[in-house]
Amino acid sequence: xxxxxxxxxxxxxxxxxxxxxxxxxxxxxxxxxxxxxxxxxxxxxxxxxxxxxxxxxxxxxxxxxxxxxxxxxxxxxxxxxxxxxxxxxxxxxxxxxxxxxxxxxxxxxxxxxxxxxxxxxxxxxxxxxxxxxxxxxxxxxxxxxxxxxxxxxxxxxxxxxxxxxxxxxxxxxxxxxxxxxxxxxxxxxxxxxxxxxxxxxxxxxxxxxxxxxxxxxxxxxxxxxxxxxxxxxxxxxxxxxxxxxxxxxxxxxxxxxxxxxx
Amino acid sequence: xxxxxxxxxxxxxxxxxxxxxxxxxxxxxxxxxxxxxxxxxxxxxxxxxxxxxxxxxxxxxxxxxxxxxxxxxxxxxxxxxxxxxxxxxxxxxxxxxxxxxxxxxxxxxxxxxxxxxxxxxxxxxxxxxxxxxxxxxxxxxxxxxxxxxxxxxxxxxxxxxxxxxxxxxxxxxxxxxxxxxxxxxxxxxxxxxxxxxxxxxxxxxxxxxxxxxxxxxxxxxxxxxxxxxxxxxxxxxxxxxxxxxxxxxxxxxxxxxxxxxxxxx
Amino acid sequence: xxxxxxxxxxxxxxxxxxxxxxxxxxxxxxxxxxxxxxxxxxxxxxxxxxxxxxxxxxxxxxxxxxxxxxxxxxxxxxxxxxxxxxxxxxxxxxxxxxxxxxxxxxxxxxxxxxxxxxxxxxxxxxxxxxxxxxxxxxxxxxxxxxxxxxxxxxxxxxxxxxxxxxxxxxxxxxxxxxxxxxxxxxxxxxxxxxxxxxxxxxxxxxxxxxxxxxxxxxxxxxxxxxxxxxxxxxxxxxxxxxxxxxxxxxxxxxxxxxxxxxxxxxxxxxxxxxxxxxxxxxxxxxxxxx
Numbered sequence: 115x116x117x118x119x120x121x122x123x124x125x126x127x128x129x130x131x132x133x134x135x136x137x138x139x140x141x142x143x144x145x146x147x148x149x150x151x152x153x154x155x156x157x158x159x160x161x162x163x164x165x166x167x168x169x170x171x172x173x174x175x176x177x178x179x180x181x182x183x184x185x186x187x188x189x190x191x192x193x194x195x196x197x198x199x200x201x202x203x204x205x206x207x208x209x210x211x212x213x214x215x216x217x218x219x220x221x222x223x224x225x226x227x228x229x230x231x232x233x234x235x236x237x238x239x240x241x242x243x244x245x246x247x248x249x250x251x252x253x254x255x256x257x258x259x260x261x262x263x264x265x266x267x268x269x270x271x272x273x274x275x276x277x278x279x280x281x282x283x284x285x286x287x288x289x290x291x292x293x294x295x296x297x298x299x300x301x302x303x304x305x306x307x308x309x310x311x312x313x314x315x316x317x318x319x320x321x322x323x324x325x326x327x328x329x330x331x332x333x334x335x336x337x338x339x340x341x342x343x344x345x346x347x348x349x350x351x352x353x354x355x356x357x358x359x360x361x362x363x364x365x366x367x368x369x370x371x372x373x374x375x376x
Numbered sequence: 377x378x379x380x381x382x383x384x385x386x387x388x389x390x391x392x393x394x395x396x397x398x399x400x401x402x403x404x405x406x407x408x409x410x411x412x413x414x415x416x417x418x419x420x421x422x423x424x425x426x427x428x429x430x431x432x433x434x435x436x437x438x439x440x441x442x443x444x445x446x447x448x449x450x451x452x453x454x455x456x457x458x459x460x461x462x463x464x465x466x467x468x469x470x471x472x473x474x475x476x477x478x479x480x481x482x483x484x485x486x487x488x489x490x491x492x493x494x495x496x497x498x499x500x501x502x503x504x505x506x507x508x509x510x511x512x513x514x515x516x517x518x519x520x521x522x523x524x525x526x527x528x529x530x531x532x533x534x535x536x537x538x539x540x541x542x543x544x545x546x547x548x549x550x551x552x553x554x555x556x557x558x559x560x561x562x563x564x565x566x567x568x569x570x571x572x573x574x575x576x577x578x579x580x581x582x583x584x585x586x587x588x589x590x591x592x593x594x595x596x597x598x599x600x601x602x603x604x605x606x607x608x609x610x611x612x613x614x615x616x617x618x619x620x621x622x623x624x625x626x627x628x629x630x631x632x633x634x635x636x637x638x639x640x641x
Numbered sequence: 642x643x644x645x646x647x648x649x650x651x652x653x654x655x656x657x658x659x660x661x662x663x664x665x666x667x668x669x670x671x672x673x674x675x676x677x678x679x680x681x682x683x684x685x686x687x688x689x690x691x692x693x694x695x696x697x698x699x700x701x702x703x704x705x706x707x708x709x710x711x712x713x714x715x716x717x718x719x720x721x722x723x724x725x726x727x728x729x730x731x732x733x734x735x736x737x738x739x740x741x742x743x744x745x746x747x748x749x750x751x752x753x754x755x756x757x758x759x760x761x762x763x764x765x766x767x768x769x770x771x772x773x774x775x776x777x778x779x780x781x782x783x784x785x786x787x788x789x790x791x792x793x794x795x796x797x798x799x800x801x802x803x804x805x806x807x808x809x810x811x812x813x814x815x816x817x818x819x820x821x822x823x824x825x826x827x828x829x830x831x832x833x834x835x836x837x838x839x840x841x842x843x844x845x846x847x848x849x850x851x852x853x854x855x856x857x858x859x860x861x862x863x864x865x866x867x868x869x870x871x872x873x874x875x876x877x878x879x880x881x882x883x884x885x886x887x888x889x890x891x892x893x894x895x896x897x898x899x900x901x902x903x904x905x906x907x908x909x910x911x912x913x914x915x916x917x918x919x920x921x922x923x924x925x926x927x928x929x930x931x
Contacts, residue, residue: 121729124728142557143554156565157565209712211676211706218698373682
């Protein structure tokens with residue numbers, strides 16, 4: 115809808131303007147992003163050495179996984195943390211009322227209201243790293259492969275958003291547990307490494323319960339031509355399922371919010 | 377007799393009020409404890425990796441190291457720069473500065489209150505760990521426990537002083553907390569939280585030894601897990617860092633307060 | 642436990658209605674039910690032909706909510722940026738939005754404030770900018786929850802003046818809650834007093850006054866002290882201290898009582914006054930019952 119698209123442009127225009135008010139901060143953020151990536155690669159290198167593999171993945175292949183992780187870390191810095199973290203602020207300060215009275219979908223508003231540009235640099239860095247790792251691993255970039263990777267990245271993004279949103283939406287009940295999303299973030303850090311590097315029980319956890327695998331390992335496997343169709347289908351089903359759950363939960367949360375007293 | 381405005385009565389009052397205050401936030405604190413699971417994730421990676429031969433820690437020793445790292449982290453996590461920034465923004469600093477108690481003591485008390493509140497949750501997570509890995513269960517000797525406690529305390533002191541340095545910078549710029557973000561990175565990678573120091577190549581290890589970071593997690597964790605470690609050297613280094621940072625913090629703080637009053641808050 | 646019970650009323654378009662009540666009486670709850678932010682557990686609400694709780698976009702476009710000390714403006718940016726976001730959200734073309742902004746900023750006496758970050762504006766300027774943002778989409782119904790809270794006297798007066806003007810020009814319906822009697826007396830010909838969740842009064846303000854304090858207050862200063870019995874037939878004695886007397890008199894008998902007082906006593910000073918309405922209402926709230 116044209117109105118939603120225009121609104122989105124205004125949302126992010128104002129977000130960008132706000133960031134520019136604090137330019138020094140933005141620069142430090144960029145530096146932090148670069149250093150963080152450097153440190154993560156240093157750490158990753160500790161697992162490797164002459165002739166060593168991590169869970170059957172070579173150094174360059176593991177770089178792809180790190181790259182995709184960085185893409186999603188950037189996504190959470192850019193969109194998830196600033197937006198979904200504000201839900202609890204709205205509830206605490208009573209400004210959720212303003213959001214609910216606007217003639218626009220409240221989940222749209224709450225999820226896309228702002229963004230932190232520094233996160234975008236992470237997304238770009240992540241894509242670069244994944245591309246480099248893929249190139250070094252001898253991946254052939256055919257259109258089919260690229261489209262599939264894009265689809266899986268969208269799947270991963272939807273899963274990440276839905277998980278984060280589900281937890282953040284609980285702030286409507288529990289203002290004091292606003293940092294539950296930090297637990298999610300900590301668990302998601304497992305996505306830095308290929309899922310085969312983990313023992314079997316954790317592998318199951320990270321595929322079905324907390325589908326980190328679909329964020330980082332599966333897109334890399336797509337590039338390596340190793341991803342089976344059932345696996346991709348599972349990812350799509352999980353994404354659809356989690357998103358529906360997030361939407362339904364939000365509607366449920368709003369019904370609760372509007373039946374309590376001021 | 378007062379040390380920077382502190383005496384027994386004040387200590388008791390500060391600690392009890394901060395503990396009561398933190399109990400109000402125990403749900404949030406429990407979640408903070410839970411979000412410290414990164415060492416366990418790293419443990420599962422290291423256990424399955426061929427690279428663990430380099431560590432000098434294997435099997436049960438590796439389990440104990442990472443559990444100890446988790447526990448040391450839980451009791452040495454520092455957030456003074458965030459609390460301070462918020463207090464500065466909300467104008468709460470002025471009353472603190474007018475009292476005959478060095479404001480940093482308040483934050484120390486807040487941290488101690490938070491650690492005490494965190495204790496049951498950290499213990500629960502440790503218990504869960506032992507359920508999953510019963511072979512790693514151990515109880516340190518009394519002496520070992522005391523030494524580990526000391527080492528963790530010193531680690532907390534160093535971390536607190538480092539962040540207080542940055543917090544003092546808030547007197548000059550509102551956005552000093554961004555610097556904390558930068559300082560956190562070398563801590564994350566070189567403290568031993570994600571990988572014991574022995575995982576690093578000797579060249580890296582050589583200069584990391586000169587930073588305070590390994591003494592924040594790696595050294596105390598090894599003391600706790602009973603790993604043979606150079607106790608004298610480690611404690612000496614920790615003490616050295618505290619003695620270096622303490623006067624720096626006090627000087628910077630005083631300069632900051634002077635500027636704050638000159639600016640008219 | 643119900644916040645509001647048995648409250649029934651209907652408001653015609655263009656009316657300006659004030660909701661009075663102590664803290665926790667239920668006036669904000671009532672307002673929020675009218676906005677659709679709270680669902681009534683029983684009963685029906687219809688505003689502008691809609692059920693508010695459905696939050697139908699057409700309904701949302703016709704109403705607006707302003708809350709004192711809570712803002713929808715972006716803190717770090719000039720109000721103009723928030724206005725542009727609202728213009729997009731309500732589907733107002735930029736040309737139309739610019740015209741409305743100019744009109745409203747004239748009425749509100751806002752100029753360069755619109756281009757300064759909100760955090761740098763005074764509370765009064767912020768409230769005016771909030772009003773502008775709230776009225777950009779020309780709503781038919783205005784819900785104002787304590788809009789003058791925390792403002793200085795001048796700013797309060799300006800806001801009141803603006804609201805009265807706005808209601809006259811546009812015929813918008815205005816529902817207002819406030820702690821400040823001055824808001825209500827200045828703006829609202831019709832007042833609803835909500836007391837302990839129930840509708841105590843719905844009508845003109847002076848009728849409320851006479852309902853709450855049906856008696857006139859007479860204050861006397863006599864040349865010489867007089868005993869209490871002397872006043873027994875005249876009215877209710879509130880206070881008797883030396884030469885100072887406070888008496889409460891039935892309004893119908895006021896003139897004859899005054900005549901008797903002047904005839905019987907030597908009066909140094911005499912004053913007939915009515916306690917201000919806020920004192921009456923304050924009394925009401927303190928007593929906790931009628």
